[in-house]
Amino acid sequence: MNLYRSGKDLINQFYALVKSTQIYDFKNDVVLAAADKFVTHLDKILINAPQVEFLRYRDYIFFNKLRMRFEIEGYASLQFLSESFKILKLKSISFLPGITPDEAIRFAALFREDHDLMLKSMTAGDFRSVAVQFAGPDEEIPDFLQDGEQTKRTYFKALMVTKNLIQNLWTGQPVNVKSFRRVVYTLIDSISQDEYGVMALTTIKNFDEYTFNHSLNVGILTLAMGQRLGFDKKNLVKLGTAGLLHDIGKVEINKDLLYKPGKLTAPEWDRLKLHSLYSVRQILKTRGLDEISISALVSAYQHHWNYNGTGYPAQVPSEILPSFLSRIIRICDAYDAMTTPRPYHPIPYIPTLAVRVVWERQGSFFDPILVKIFLQLFGLYPVGSCLELSSGEVAVVLKENPGHIDRPIIKIVRNRDQEPVDGARIDLSVNADVNIDRAVYPQKYRINPAVYLT
């Protein structure tokens, strides 16, 4: 039995059961059928497990300690469960062996009620095979979750490996392909555990090491997109490799040109544009020819081709779309480039503006469907955005809220008097009292968002 699949199915079935209890009478055939289906599936899982537990931590839902990911398929069910946990102030729900359809129906019906009624019912001893824990004021880290330190280690290890790879190619030294290949897998593992935690690290913008940072960030952002799209591991490896290596052809570009401050001349631009072509050669040199590099080299070559057929290095007949992976990379590359300071672009766009640009250019530069997925993942105020609030306070965005692209989870970092504070963490999707006035440059308040996110 595939545990992840089982969890996903169970959430879908529970969602169907709750919805049916909200429409029909408990004795209605639709409700009974939904309850039967849910209990049968639950029983199957309980053959091998002492209990089935759904737990919420840092806005993630875990099913028997496995993190359930927001993917296109089953998005509504998982979002419903996550929202319900918030509204009912639940920390966990446990289903034990012996649960009957009747008990399942009664429990599902509580999801149309509020926290107080749920609390009353659960403490009245109405349920024998369902147990819930309510959330306390402070979130406790479940023991099965690794510390965020591991994610940080993965990021910086990946940065080091990427840097070594690029520098070695630059200087003609042998490259450690094994380490690089491992990096892709560790990033995939990290993103499957905590994509927002890893995405938060992409807010680290090192001006001096732009090339390395950018390659890694694009790799991470594309992997997060791939995961949201529901890619399997094999396709994630292709996408992650392509994302990490998309700009590797820059090692064939003169460093003086690459790091030239100020505007480039037309011939210099033409020369720089060749990097996507050179990436093809460098990918082959680095990885050899296999399924993954085949995919990566196409994506690298096409990552400056636009959805409407414009772009470089070659003009594409407009009826031929760039490859799917390169369309994903095109968006993530543009977003990271816009939000990263570079020699010829020292003041980047703030994330909110970059997201808006991506949205505006859908259909011309970017694939419109992928732009929607991008917006679902990044929200209108991406992780690391600095926000001025209606309260006069200043906050940094910690995480997106699935289903609420304009109401992220934030942390107050400046009080009304603009003094630095270790302020509250607020989920704007459940707190209607706080509103966003506008997104601003963090430099305006001398804030380094990366500090709050790492």
Add this chain to the structure above:
Amino acid sequence: MDFIIIQNMLNRSEDKVSDLIQSLVKTVKAYQMYGLNHPSFRNFYKPLYEKLNEFLSVYGILDLQIEKFTILNAGQIVYQENEKDLSIAFKLFRDGIRDVSFTEGLSADELLLFVETIGQTAKDQDLALGLWESNFLHLNFYVVEEEEEPLNYLIPEPQYFDIDYDAQVKDILNQERIDIRQAIDPDLSDKELAIINAEIAGENAVQVAPAITTMISFLDFEKSPEIIDSLEELLEQCINRHDFFNARRIVQRLNTFPELKILEKFEKEAVILGFAELPDTLDDTAFNDFTAFLGFFSRKTISYLVRMSARVGRKDRLDYLRQRIAYLAQDDPESLLSFLSAGDTMVLINAIAILGQMRMKTIVSRFEPIYLHADPRVRIAVIEALFHIKEPAIIFRFLEDPDQEVRINTLQALTALRYQRIFNSIVRRLRDKEFLKLDIAEQREYINCLVGVGDLKKTGRLLEKILFKWMLFGGKKYRVMRKLAAQGLAQLADEAALKTLTAGSQRKNKDIRQACEMVLRNR
């Protein structure tokens, strides 16, 4: 995976796990010695799979902790081998693997892949990568990073500029023409969802065609040895996968560098004979790509191609293939002519057919020694070849052949070539008493030939005579002749012939009437 029944884990027999690990170790060794397809390996692998599945069906999971030289299960040592070169524990430990667990549902293929992965003996083998890349569904593992020392990382400070940051935002909004108040709805419609799902599914196939396009584009810009090498590698893969469309694209591009001799390593007898089953199995498009690809081979492969195509069963495909080989040989038939003394009849027939496709009158005399070849199939092949070369006078000789099939083929060839000089000869044969003794198929071919080569008037008159011939005896025997004559008249289809048939349909003689009525009905 520690959610499974802990109680069961504690209660189970350690011996079972030890036995399983021993069985695994032996299977891995068998793989290293014999490979996956050897029966000896199967003798180890099959019981391992059965035992492991039996275990998993009871306990749900088999969790193994890896230490330097030992493997533990639930805290108990179930395997120990301190010799580094022999120890499976050490091999796993060295690459950072600290835990391996098999879960219920493990398939035979997954276990095979696991054995294959950990049985690799290459020095630079990374087992963790191997396991990751295997993408198991029912096998989980935990890997620690190679260096556990703290990484020296610092969060860099952003650059601060003495500017009005709010004005900067406004400038960007103006420059990009963005209305920040515009509402955004990123929900996907059902149609968009279907499109994206189809795109995701499409990613499961290897994207060879765009990779070739990309590399070809690179070569248009620069002749890079790395790109050429990769294209050569892809070419080999394409040929092995029978993807001749893409193979052709690669060869077409690389042929612009004649010094590369791109196909040389494939122009081997073993490689080309390996294609023998393809003409019978490929679909139409793939077959067309295949034959087009053969067009790139040099003349030195002709003899291999002749032998290869001799094994093809499908006639239509074989004919097309022969045309391609003839095209490849162009005006140099020598390599094919050497096959005229071939002992293998199919090869000989094939060579004759290809020579025929070359349509060279100069080679006709080379067929002479095989006019009387014992095998009628060879003689038929010669007739077909002579037909393509347009040599009816020589074909005519085969009308005396002892084999009926050969004679029929001869008549067909002469008909198709409209060889008028044989008209009188055909007429003579029709009038001969012996003609009635021939098989109907041959008789029909004579009539067809008559219609094909004869003058309209003369033929019409002759057929009319045959149709209406008055018979005192042997009328029944002659019935077939009347039918054939009626059919011949229908083929002539001129006014006089139709008049004759109409008149025939009103005759009292039943045989004549029926023969005429039938052809008129079928018109």
